[in-house]
Amino acid sequence: MNIKKIKLAVVLALGVTTLTGCMGQMGVSKLVAFGNLKAVDNRYGRAGLYVLLAPVYGVAAFADLFVFNSIEFWTGKNIITGKSPAVVDSDVGGAVFKVNDKIDASMTKAPIAPLQVNNNVKSASFEQIDENTLEMHVALLDGTQQVLRGEKAEDGIAFYLDGNYITTVQVEELENYVAASQA
Numbered sequence: 001m002n003i004k005k006i007k008l009a010v011v012l013a014l015g016v017t018t019l020t021g022c023m024g025q026m027g028v029s030k031l032v033a034f035g036n037l038k039a040v041d042n043r044y045g046r047a048g049l050y051v052l053l054a055p056v057y058g059v060a061a062f063a064d065l066f067v068f069n070s071i072e073f074w075t076g077k078n079i080i081t082g083k084s085p086a087v088v089d090s091d092v093g094g095a096v097f098k099v100n101d102k103i104d105a106s107m108t109k110a111p112i113a114p115l116q117v118n119n120n121v122k123s124a125s126f127e128q129i130d131e132n133t134l135e136m137h138v139a140l141l142d143g144t145q146q147v148l149r150g151e152k153a154e155d156g157i158a159f160y161l162d163g164n165y166i167t168t169v170q171v172e173e174l175e176n177y178v179a180a181s182q183a
Contacts, residue, residue, distance in 0.1 A: 024069025024087050027080025028060040076109065 036053060040046050050057075068080055077084035089109065122139045129135060132152040139145050149160040157174065159166045 022065070022069040022073035022088070024064065024072040025078045025081050025083060026061070026064045027068055027078050028063045029057065031080065032056055032060045 032053065036046060036049050040049055068078065072078040072086045073088060076086045076089060078086070120141050122141050124136055124138045127135045127137065129149075134150045136148040137145065138148065146162055149163075151158045151160070152171075153168075155172070156168045156170045158168045
């Protein structure tokens with residue numbers, strides 16, 4: 001292969017990774033580490049599992065650096081951890097180079113609004129009314145509350161939101177859904 005083409009490919013690859021990789025909370029990597037810690041209850045098992053999971057940590061770090069941290073950079077919120085502000089917007093005090101007082105204020109915040117990922121739920125609780133009825137009480141961040149009710153009848157479950165009928169789902173459909181999600 002031509003040396004110029006190889007050099008061009010290396011320069012392009014470095015340019016693309018430099019322009020897309022961003023500093024962030026490393027949410028996927030944290031999930032892998034948390035899974036490692038939950039899998040085994042002693043330090044030697046965890047260390048051994050860490051070695052076995054080395055390729056998974058590599059893939060997780062790659063996904064963080066080039067996908068999720070970039071989203072965090074541009075939106076100001078990490079979609080995996082749900083935390084904001086973005087790491088790059090955190091004030092740690094005592095910065096060596098102070099530049100924010102020399103640039104326009106619009107350049108000090110994330111340019112895109114944070115992505116909303118069903119994060120308006122404050123709390124949820126379940127209550128079994130009887131052997132055929134289950135209610136989920138949901139408190140939203142805006143102070144409103146909703147009740148999702150499921151009532152089992154013959155071979156289906158009817159769902160109601162705040163007393164209003166939504167749909168009926170066959171038990172077989174639910175069983176197929178559960179089986180598919182566990183596969």
